[in-house]
Amino acid sequence: MRYAFGNFEFDSRREIILHNGVPLPTRAKLIALLADLIQRRGRLVYKQELAQRIWPDVVVGATSLSTLVGEARSLLGDSGQRQAVIKTEAGRGYRFVAPVRTRGETGRPGSSKPFDLSALIHARSDVFASLDETLTRLSRGRPRSLLISGKGGSGKSALVNEFIDMARGRGFLTAIGRSSARADSPGLRPWIEILRSLVGGTDETGMPGLLAPDLRNLIQCEPSSMDWLGPNQRAASAQARFRVIDSVCRFLTAKARNAPCVLIVEDLHWSDADSLALFEQLLAFLGESPLTVIGTLRPEGLLPGHPHCESLCRIRATPSLERIHLVPIESSSPEPSTRVPRTRLLTPNALHRDIGSRGNLQRPGGGIEDPMSDPHAPPSPAQLELHGPYGAGWEPNP
16 A cells, blocks of 8 residues: 655555655664554554554663654654644654545455555544543543444454554553354353453452452353353352352452453354343443443344344443444545545434434434434344444434
């Protein structure tokens, strides 16, 4: 991919910078810096995450990064005073602000186009602004949680991966767990992955004494504990299931009191019943610590007939949970910011103001929530097929 701005062009495949078509002498770290900022030009890039990507195996100070940014500005005819290409947000990070024109590579017939991170971030710049606000709220002790929905290929996983980098760039703890559609997947699989990430394997260091046995057994997938979570043992093991779920929630909220924490559960539509119950329970704990919980979901999880439709619709209707619905990016668009429908995040208050007395509301650019009279009712199959789970693109009824 080639990115042109002013009289300059960055060729990401050849890893060179050209000025009026002439390659400029540079070094690898400077190329890495420009590639990172240009590809993430739709959002603020925090200093810590930027340094971690440029120097992945070395701990460097702030001076090393600021010196490299100054070198890049000099190369591009920019300066710390002008900041016409690279803008500094004091104490936070950098943003590439020069207008960019993109040109893709001409591939062989039948060859697939490489994934373009910049197209995703540019097209979702409004969503990244909302995610940045989520992290700011978390840093101020006012966390909110999100439900990100979209069909397969809409960019949920890529969005989540970028959000993890943003959270780490703010110095927050992060952990991610992924649900699986495999029949042999253990109960509470995403939460086991999250726990292992936070406690570093099976070490009990930092675990509250009362909770340690349940957490240790869960992390190690101890057979007797996993039997309690089996689908055929729900009635016989209600107390044991409650104890395990409650232990996990209490440990995670206690962990977040030591440092703000972001937890992500991917593919809720593939989660088992206990994983969804734990997700719901944790939402009820959120006011007790600086903890943000994010789930991703495909719309088919809200269809009647899905084994956990009731639980997923109940999660979706949680008043404290804000929702983002992603529309697939038009990969053929040369300017995604003008041709790709952007996603809009609506808070319950904003939704109430926007609806007024009209019932369903069409908003330019897509990203509309479904103002159903019963928030617990699942969308119809036709609504999901046309508009996603929140009615994006609905027209008012005549």
